[in-house]
Amino acid sequence: MPSRRPTAPRQDRRPDAPHPGGAHPDGARRGRPQPTPEQARAATRPVMWFSLVLLTAVVVPMMGVRWPLPLVSGALALAALVVGVYALVRVWRAGVRGAIVPTLAISLVLAAYLLVSAVVQAAMWPAYAAYADCTDRALTVQAERACRAELEDAVTDRILGQEAPAADRS
Numbered sequence: 001m002p003s004r005r006p007t008a009p010r011q012d013r014r015p016d017a018p019h020p021g022g023a024h025p026d027g028a029r030r031g032r033p034q035p036t037p038e039q040a041r042a043a044t045r046p047v048m049w050f051s052l053v054l055l056t057a058v059v060v061p062m063m064g065v066r067w068p069l070p071l072v073s074g075a076l077a078l079a080a081l082v083v084g085v086y087a088l089v090r091v092w093r094a095g096v097r098g099a100i101v102p103t104l105a106i107s108l109v110l111a112a113y114l115l116v117s118a119v120v121q122a123a124m125w126p127a128y129a130a131y132a133d134c135t136d137r138a139l140t141v142q143a144e145r146a147c148r149a150e151l152e153d154a155v156t157d158r159i160l161g162q163e164a165p166a167a168d169r170s
Contacts, residue, residue: 074118
């Protein structure tokens with residue numbers, strides 16, 4: 001007696017028939033048509049602004065200028081977070097898919113990191129100001145390493161709540 005193999009259920013080939021897993025051959029989601037190019041352009045316009053603000057928030061700390069630039073970077077990172085969430089919602093609601101959604105999500109994580117970094121730097125500003133002064137006076141790599149060690153000690157002391165010795169406060 002020949003064994004009979006189980007067969008997959010027969011699929012309906014009509015264009016209006018539901019597809020397995022809700023996927024359609026044209027990539028559209030069931031019940032929601034693909035956005036037109038104009039709709040996609042309008043939905044992705046905030047992405048451009050988000051990219052510009054985030055890029056500025058990344059570049060500003062690299063300029064090497066002193067206080068209050070870390071606060072400017074933090075404010076730009078906060079603005080990037082707001083614009084980025086707005087852009088993500090607009091892109092999602094418009095039905096624009098592809099690499100833009102995960103790219104926005106990863107960029108939002110970067111913006112959050114920049115914001116936290118700016119807040120920590122503002123909270124530790126006395127230590128960072130002393131580090132900036134030290135590196136300005138440093139002429140050798142060994143002197144720069146010593147400055148970095150002083151910064152690490154100052155940040156550690158600040159985090160642990162220890163006060164600097166009276167001789168170091170001057």
